Amino acid sequence: MQSLLQQLKNLxxxxxxxxxxxxxxxxxxxQKAAEIKHQNPQLYQGDIALGYTHLAEFVTALIAFDGWCSAIYLCPPNVAIPQGELIKWPLSGDAAMDDATKKQPVFSSSEVVQTKWYMATSGTTGEPKWYSHSFESLTASSKYSEQLQSMCWALLYQPFRFAGLQVVLQALLSGANLVDAAENEPLVQIALLKQNKTTAISATPSLWRQLLMTGQLGDLKLQxxxxxxxxxxxxVLDNLSRLFPKAKLRHIYASTETGVGLVVSDGLAGFPLTWLESLALPVALKVSDTQHLMVKPNFKVCQTLSAQTDPQGFVDTLDIVEIKEHRVLFIGRATGTINVGGNKVYPEKVEQVLMQSANVSQAKVYPKKSALMGELVVADITVLNADDPQQLKTQILINCKNQLQRFEIPTKINIVNNIAHDPSGKLNRKLNRKQQHD
Known part of the structure; x- marks a missing residue:
């Protein structure tokens, strides 16, 4: 077992x-990470709550504490830490001088602690929850090659989230450069990425749509x-493929709870049906009787997931899928349905239909309270050209009627200037009362 520090020293x-x-x-x-370990022996085998200040300090702490501390909690702002006895980093003056918390360390490069990395879910559809990973599980998909060493990665996710941490670790362990553009507007992000000659980007489909809307994404030389x-x-896969025909295009199915599961690189939505029987994947897959995707990673999952795990070791992802021809397609989250007169509507499914219109750049579907039906389906869309909004809405509704059941069709379509995203880069699906009742 090697720590992050040891692997970096071997590059x-x-x-x-x-x-x-x-x-x-x-x-x-x-070098700074090594100094932290020697200057703070009381941290050895301790549990660290890592607050975020900036990327360099964050990465330094990861290098210092993996293999040194028993646990690292990557703490998003405004998320409660689940334990009260954690040492908070950066240290306050009192913590640095507290002799009672100090332990006598063994300063040996071979004395590697098996560190647990704890991350909080984004809380897109509920309260954030904490899940643990090992360094091995977090880096299972990280690769090294001379070509990857020459890359410049853009960080568009928050680095303390699972997806952001994957980008950070991939860049670190391949010896590539890394540019932090996570907290900027799309046009500023594009300018930063041009300036730093970015060649690799990982982002949510929502963020990719924002970058596409700038009209400047094609100026980058993405590989x-x-x-x-x-x-x-x-x-969105087709738009990116047309813009960068020579780039390696892939979409990843992963979660904070279970880690990286699937990497799809054939340019098609969903994944091949044959994967449900494959023994060559990093996870085993099956579909439950309720159409939930079940995954069985090749490493031990967090104990918190025991309630979602069946006797064979498969974890319920709570993602709904459907099998269409030779493809397994994602429909939506079981926890995020809209109840229309007792019928379940998956917002993601309706959004995919709305975005089939070449004029629709983004879509968000959400419920509106109804005394008669319980809830109704409402959609916000951003458009590239709204010269005739009513005609556009009519065309969209015709397409919806051809592909959706009656209860899934939006009762109202609003053309808006922008659609909010949460800090993790996903559509913000938390509704306020005004949205639910308007």
């Missing part, structure tokens, strides 16, 4: 991190394109 070359107008070599962060965090519909 022939490490990259450069760019953040907030500053740049620093990863080799410098490795690697990854989509994750949401359902990758065929329209």
């Amino acid at each position: 022939p070359k490490t990259g450069v991190i760019t953040y907030e107008g500053e740049s620093c070599a990863v080799s410098e962060l490795i 690697y394109i990854t989509l994750g965090g949401e359902i990758a519909d065929q329209s």
Whole structure:
């Protein structure tokens, strides 16, 4: 078992991190991480709650604490830490001087602690929950090659989320450069990515649509394109494929709870039906009687998932799928349905139909309270051209009637200037009372 620090020391070359107008070599962060360990022996085998300040300090802490601390909690802002005895990093003056918390460490490169990494879910459809991973499970899909070493990755996710951490670890362990553009508007992001000659981007389909809307994404020379965090519909895959025909395009199915599951690189939405019987994947797959996708990773999953795990070890992802021809397609989340007169409507399914219109750039479907039906389906859309809004809505509704059941068709379509996303890059599906009743 090797720690992150040991693996980085074995690389022939490490990259450069760019953040907030500053740049620093990863080799410098490795040195700072070693200093942290020697200056803070009380942290050995402790549990650390890692608060986020900026990317360089965050990466330095990851390098220092993996293999050194028993647990690392990657703490998003405003999310409660589940334990009260954690040491908070960066240390306060009192914590740094508290002799009662100090332990006598063994300063040996071979004395590696098996660290648990804890991450909170984004809380898109409910309260955030904490799940643990090992360094091995987090880096199961990370690759190294001379070609990957020459990449410059863009970080468009928050690094303390699962998807963002995957980008950070891939860049670190391949010796590539990394540019933090997560907290910027799309046009500013594009400018940063151009300036740093970015060649690889991982983002949610929602973020990709925002970048496409700038009209400037094609100015980049992308070699690697990854989509994750949401359902990758065929329209966004096709748009990216047309814009970057030579790039490696893939969409990833993963979750904070179970880790990386599937990597699809054939340019099609969903995944091949044959994967349900494959023994060559990092996870075993099956579909339950209720159409839930079940996954069985090849590593031990977090104990928190025991209630979602069947006797064969398959974890219920709570993602609804359907089998169409030779493809398994994602429909939506079991926890996010709209109840229309007792019928379940999956917002993601309706959104995919809405975005089949070439003029619709983004869509968000949500419920509206109804005294008669319980809830009704409402949609917000952003459009590229709204010269005749009523005609556009009519065309969209005709397409909906051809593909959706009557109760799934939006009762109202609103053309809006923008659609909100949560900090993880996904559509913000938390509704306020005004949205539910308007």
